[in-house]
Amino acid sequence: MDFYIYDTSLRDGSQSEDVQLSTPDKIKIALRLDEFGVQCIEGGWPGANPVDNEFFEEIKKYSLKNTKIAAFGSTHHANYKAEDDPTMRALVAAQVPVITIFGKSSEKHALDALRVSPERNLEIIHDSVAFLKQHAETVFFDAEHFFDGYKANKEYALAVLKNAYKAGADTLVLCDSNGGTLPSEVTEIVQILKKELPQAKFGIHAHNDCELAVANSIAALQAGAIHVQGTMNGVGERCGNANLCSIIPVIELKLGKSCLPDKAMLNNLTATSAYVYEVMNMKPFARQAFVGKSAFAHKGGVHVSAINRDSTLYEHIMPEQVGNSQRVLITELAGRSNIVSLARRFGFHLDKDEPVVKGLFHELKTKASLGYDYAAAEASMELLLLRKLAQRGVRDFFNLKSLRVLETKNANGSPMAEATVAVEVEGIVEHTAATGKGPVNAMDIALRKALSSFYPRIAELSLRDFKVRVLTIGQEKKENEEIDLFSNTQQDLVKKSGGTASVVRVLIESADQNGAWVTVGVSYDIIEASWQALADSVTYKLYRDEWRDHNKK
Numbered sequence: 259m260d261f262y263i264y265d266t267s268l269r270d271g272s273q274s275e276d277v278q279l280s281t282p283d284k285i286k287i288a289l290r291l292d293e294f295g296v297q298c299i300e301g302g303w304p305g306a307n308p309v310d311n312e313f314f315e316e317i318k319k320y321s322l323k324n325t326k327i328a329a330f331g332s333t334h335h336a337n338y339k340a341e342d343d344p345t346m347r348a349l350v351a352a353q354v355p356v357i358t359i360f361g362k363s364s365e366k367h368a369l370d371a372l373r374v375s376p377e378r379n380l381e382i383i384h385d386s387v388a389f390l391k392q393h394a395e396t397v398f399f400d401a402e403h404f405f406d407g408y409k410a411n412k413e414y415a416l417a418v419l420k421n422a423y424k425a426g427a428d429t430l431v432l433c434d435s436n437g438g439t440l441p442s443e444v445t446e447i448v449q450i451l452k453k454e455l456p457q458a459k460f461g462i463h464a465h466n467d468c469e470l471a472v473a474n475s476i477a478a479l480q481a482g483a484i485h486v487q488g489t490m491n492g493v494g495e496r497c498g499n500a501n502l503c504s505i506i507p508v509i510e511l512k513l514g515k516s517c518l519p520d521k522a523m524l525n526n527l528t529a530t531s532a533y534v535y536e537v538m539n540m541k542p543f544a545r546q547a548f549v550g551k552s553a554f555a556h557k558g559g560v561h562v563s564a565i566n567r568d569s570t571l572y573e574h575i576m577p578e579q580v581g582n583s584q585r586v587l588i589t590e591l592a593g594r595s596n597i598v599s600l601a602r603r604f605g606f607h608l609d610k611d612e613p614v615v616k617g618l619f620h621e622l623k624t625k626a627s628l629g630y631d632y633a634a635a636e637a638s639m640e641l642l643l644l645r646k647l648a649q650r651g652v653r654d655f656f657n658l659k660s661l662r663v664l665e666t667k668n669a670n671g672s673p674m675a676e677a678t679v680a681v682e683v684e685g686i687v688e689h690t691a692a693t694g695k696g697p698v699n700a701m702d703i704a705l706r707k708a709l710s711s712f713y714p715r716i717a718e719l720s721l722r723d724f725k726v727r728v729l730t731i732g733q734e735k736k737e738n739e740e741i742d743l744f745s746n747t748q749q750d751l752v753k754k755s756g757g758t759a760s761v762v763r764v765l766i767e768s769a770d771q772n773g774a775w776v777t778v779g780v781s782y783d784i785i786e787a788s789w790q791a792l793a794d795s796v797t798y799k800l801y802r803d804e805w806r807d808h809n810k811k
Contacts, residue, residue: 260515262429262485263506264398264461266300267534268313270499271489276540281312281666283537288317291490292325293630295518296502298356300328300487305348315351324519327355328398336374340389347775348391357390357800360400360433361415364407376414380421387425399427400463400486405439408447416454429459429485434474437467437497441477443767448481463484464500466492471500476508486517490534491546498605507548507580528581530715548580555585556596557633563595585636587728592801594619600639605646618646621629628780629729635778637768637798638791644801655800656681656709658793675700683712698724698766705796719799722774728760743781765789770799772806 271277279287288299301317302310313775317327334343339556361383362368368379375558383399390397399422401407403416408415408735419430441475444462451460462478462485464471475486492501510524518524531549537543541641544551554577556565564571569584577583586599594610597618601608608615621642622632632639659680668674677700678691690707694700709716764779764787775798779790 259297259517259519260484261509261517262298262461263296263502263517264297264298264300264328264485264487265489266330266463266487266499266501267489267493269289269300269302269310270487270495271493271538272302273495274493274498275495276537277493279309279538281309281316283581284309284313285316286321286537287490287534288313288325288327289320289322290530290533292322294526295324295520295523297324297517297731298328300330300358301352301354303330304352305331305344312795314354318353326396327354327777328358329354330358330360333359333361333382334389336372336378336382337395340385343386346386346389350391355395356398357394357396358400358431359386359390360402361386361418361422362403362407362431363401363415364403365411365414367403367407380417383418384421384425387422387427391426396428396757397426398429398431398461400431400433400487402433403435404432405434405443405447406436409443416451417452419455419458423455423458429461431461431463431485431487431710432483433463434465434471435463437465437471438465439474440468440798441470444477445481446473448478448483452482459484461487462500463487465477465494466497466499466501469497471498472504475505476502476513479509479513491540491543491549493538493540501546503527503549504547511575511579524579525581549582551585553577554582556599563598570691578701597643600643601647614646618643621646625780629727629761630778630780631763631765632778633778634765635776635791635794637775638777638794641777641794641798641801651801653801655797656683657715658789659687659699661785661789663732664702665697668693676702677701679704679708681705681708683709686712688712694748697785698764698792701785701789701792705792710795713800715803716796716799718770719768720770721766721768721795723765724788725765726787727763727765729763729780762787764788764791766795768795768799772802 268279268287272279278517284301288301291299301313304310304314314329329349331345331349333347334340340346362372365376368374368376372379376448387397387399401418404415422430448460460483462475462483464474465584470494475488479486486505488500488505490502490680492498506517507524507527509515510521532542542551547553554570554573561572564746565573573584586596594615597615598608598610659682662678664676666674666676674693674695676691676693677697680687680689688708690704692700692703692707694703706716761780761782762784765776767774767776777791777798779787779793781787781790
C-alpha cells in the first residue's frame with residue numbers, strides 16, 4: 259500500500275464533547291474498522307482511565323485481520339528516567355505491537371507547558387523513544403504543535419525530529435495541533451523536511467479548526483508523507499480531526515494510490531461511517547462528503563435532467579464506489595425530470611411528457627405550496643408515486659374509521675394524552691385506546707394495538723424522531739420554530755403557530771431492522787398533520803415488508 263491509515267477515533271475522537279465510549283463501544287468500533295481495512299487503530303491511553311485499560315485487555319481476545327492496535331501516551335516526566343516513568347511502564351504493559359507517544363516540538367511549549375529547558379526536552383524525547391523501541395515492534399513519534407513550533411523556531415523543531423529519529427522512531431508524525439496551518443505551508447514544510455531527513459518517514463496529524471484538516475492531510479501526503487492520522491467522520495476535540503471518511507476515498511479515487519488492503523473495501527465506507535455514528539450515538543451529518551445522505555442528492559430540475567443523461571455531469575465519482583447512492587429530491591424546485599428519475603429508481607420507465615408524469619408534477623407542486631416537504635420525507639414521496647402509478651403492492655393496509663385525542667393528566671397531575679382509534683382491516687373493525695406522553699405517542703401506541711393482530715411485524719417499527727414546523731400561509735419557507743410534540747399540548751401549539759393563520763408540518767422518522775425512513779403530514783390541525791405522517795410511516799413499513807417477502811419467493 260502507498261499510504262498508511264492510522265485511526266484515532268477511539269482516543270482523539272473520544273475527546274469530542276458529545277462522545278462517550280464504553281469498553282464494548284470501543285471494541286465494536288475497532289472490529290468494524292479492522293473489517294474495513296484500517297492498518298492501525300489507536301485504542302487509548304493505558305493507565306489514563308478504566309475504559310482504556312479494559313479495552314487493551316479485551317481486544318487481545320480477538321483475532322484482527324487487517325489492523326494493529328496502538329497504545330498512546332506522552333514522553334516521560336522530567337523527574338523520572340524513562341524506565342522508571344509510570345506512563346512508559348503502562349505503555350509497555352499494554353502489550354501492543356504499536357506505541358505512539360507525543361512530545362513537544364515547540365520551544366515555547368517546552369518552556370511554558372512542560373517548564374523544562376529546551377535541551378532537557380530533547381533528552382526526554384530521545385530517551386522515551388529509545389526505551390519504547392526496546393519493547394514495541396513499532397514506535398510512532400507525534401511531534402505536537404510541530405507547524406506552529408517550526409514557524410516560530412525552525413532549528414529547534416527540526417532538532418526535535420532529529421532526536422526522535424536517532425532514537426529509533428519509525429515515523430515522525432507532524433501535528434497541526436491548533437489546526438491553524440494552511441495547506442501551502444504544510445506542503446512547503448514537508449518538502450523541506452524530506453531534504454533535511456531524507457531517510458525518515460513522515461506522517462500528518464491535522465486538526466480541523468480552520469476546516470482544513472483534510473486539505474492539510476492530503477497536502478502532506480502529496481509532499482512526501484506516507485502516514486496519515488485521523489478519525490472516522492472527523493470527530494474530535496474542538497472542531498474535530500482530519501476526517502478519514504474523506505481522506506481514504508481521496509487517496510483511492512483522486513490520487514490513484516492505495517491505502518486499503520483491497521480496493522473493494524472502499525465500497526463499505528458509507529456503511530462503516532454510519533456504524534461509527536450509531537455506536538457513538540451521534541446524528542450523521544447529511545452533507546458530509548462521500549458518505550453523507552446528501553452527498554449525491556439532486557434537487558434542481560436542471561441538475562436532474564443532466565444526470566438522467568450522464569451522472570458524471572453533476573457527480574465527481576460514482577456513489578456506489580463508496581457505498582453511497584444517488585438520490586433525486588422532489589421539491590418545489592423539481593421538474594418533471596426529477597419524477598422520471600425517481601420512477602426509474604423503482605423500476606418504472608416513464609417519459610416526462612406522459613400524462614401521469616404531468617399530473618404527478620402538478621400535484622407535487624400544489625402540495626409543496628401547501629408546505630409538504632418531500633425532499634425530507636422520501637418515504638411519503640415513494641408512496642405517493644406508487645399509488646399514482648397503481649403499482650408495486652401499495653394498497654390500503656388499513657382505513658381510519660375514527661380518531662379522537664384527549665389531553666388529560668395522570669394521578670400525579672402530569673400532562674398526558676389519550677388516543678382512541680378505530681381502524682378497518684379487510685372488513686374487520688378494530689377499536690382501541692391508549693395513553694402516551696403527548697398526542698403522537700398516544701396515537702402511535704393505539705394504532706399499533708389496533709393493527710398488531712393483523713400485522714404482527716409492526717412490533718419491529720420504532721419511531722425515532724418527531725419534528726414540527728409552524729408555517730405561515732403564503733410564507734411556507736419561513737420555518738420559524740421547531741416544537742417538541744412530546745412536551746407541548748395542542749393548545750400550546752395553537753398559540754405558538756400564530757393562531758388560525760398558520761399550518762403545521764410534521765416529519766416523523768421511523769425505523770426497523772432494515773433501515774430508516776421519513777414521512778410527512780401537513781394541516782391546520784396538529785393532530786391531523788401528525789396522523790398523516792404516522793399513517794404513512796406504518797403503511798411504508800407494511801408495504802416494504804410485503805414487497806421484501808414477495809421478492810424472496
